Amino acid sequence: MKKLLFLCLVALTFNLKAQNYPNILNYSLNGTPVYGVKIKTNLPFTAGTQMPTISIVGYSYIKSLTINLTLSYYVYATDFNDASTNYFLYQTASSSGGDAPRIFLSAENGKVVIFIDDEVYHQRFTVSAYADGMSEQASWFTGWTAVDEAISGIKTVQVPYDNAFRGNVRFAANGIWNADGNVGIGTDIPQEKLSVNGKIRAKEIKVEAANWPDYVFKPEYQLNTLPELELISKLMDICQRCLQRLR
Structure with a gap:
């Protein structure tokens, strides 16, 4: 009985680890890529087979910016019996680092490709993933490579960024975007939608007390x-x- 319990715990532990795939790919280049960084995965471009969360963490040396990207997508189809109708659905990315390069998804030779449109001198990052619940296979998360190539696949889409904050977002040098949607520059107690404690320089300022022209639509x-x-x-x-x- 104890042996059976031990084997069950081992199997459960292995299964939990199999859902997380750290350090699938470590990328570094002592130079500047011509096209960008194309990450060739082993994820099949097959509808309904995976819903991964992919993280890309590292550093862009020449920009002096950190990279901390989270990417997710789903492959869907208008006709699940016709692979030519497969397409990327609900693709999204967020950044908690300093660099937010353009990201594209594409399908090359039946596999998902992640393209980072960033020609950066001395860039380094590691790629990890989490996937569970869609019959994913551990072999899909091995053997990834990164090359300096242009996108040449099909069904290519740009991944939009979508970041959200709750509560107060504080700026350096006494500034805030508070939970009520008010912005303070030079003050952390904005009384209006925009409160500025200092000088403002602008090419044009338009002030309207009422009757914003939304009615024309x-x-x-x-x-x-x-x-x-x-x-x-x-x-x-x-x-x-x-x-x-x-x-």
Whole structure:
């Protein structure tokens, strides 16, 4: 009985570890890539087979910025009996580091490819993943490579970034974006949507107390006719000339 329990615990531990795949790929280049970094995975571009969370953590030397990216996607199909209809669905990325390069997903030779559009001198990162619940196979998370190649696959999509914060986000030198949506620059107690304790430099500032022109998009809004617009333009031109003469 004890032996059976021990074997069950060993099997459970192995199964839990199999869901997490650390350090699948360690990348470093003592130079600058021509195209970017193409990560060739062994994840099949097959609909409904995986829903991975992939992390890319490292450093971009020439930018002096850290890399901390989290990427996720799902492969779906308009017709699960026709592999040509497969496509990437719900692809998304977030960054908690200093660098947020453009990321693309593509399918090459039936496998998922992650392309980092970043030509950075002396870049290093490690790639890890978590996947469970979609009959993923451990062999899919081995043998990944990183090469300096352009994208040449199909169904290529750019992965949008989506970061969210709750509570207060504090800036250096006494600033805040608080939980109420108010921004303070030079102050951490903003009383309005934007409070600035200091000088502001801008090319143009437009102030409107009310009647923001959202109403022009309503179906019942009546647009001016072309003759009316022409008349208004002529009147404005006359007014401008009068003001110039008065100066």
